Amino acid sequence: MPTYVFRCSNCRKVFEKIMTVAQREHARPVCPKCKGRKVEPVLSGFFAKTSRKS
Numbered sequence: 001m002p003t004y005v006f007r008c009s010n011c012r013k014v015f016e017k018i019m020t021v022a023q024r025e026h027a028r029p030v031c032p033k034c035k036g037r038k039v040e041p042v043l044s045g046f047f048a049k050t051s052r053k054s
């Protein structure tokens with residue numbers, strides 16, 4: 001199963017979730033830190049690039 005990377009737009013927490021394509025379309029991930037639902041998907045390639053800076 002592919003791993004998806006998400007970022008919470010509330011607390012900026014970035015986290016990974018392993019889920020199927022079907023799950024990703026129907027289930028909305030919840031931020032593990034603040035339980036917020038304003039979570040946006042991050043392309044893993046993009047995330048790898050940006051995380052190198054920090």
Ligand SMILES: [Zn+2]
Binds near residue numbers: 010011012032034
């Ligand atoms: Zn959050």
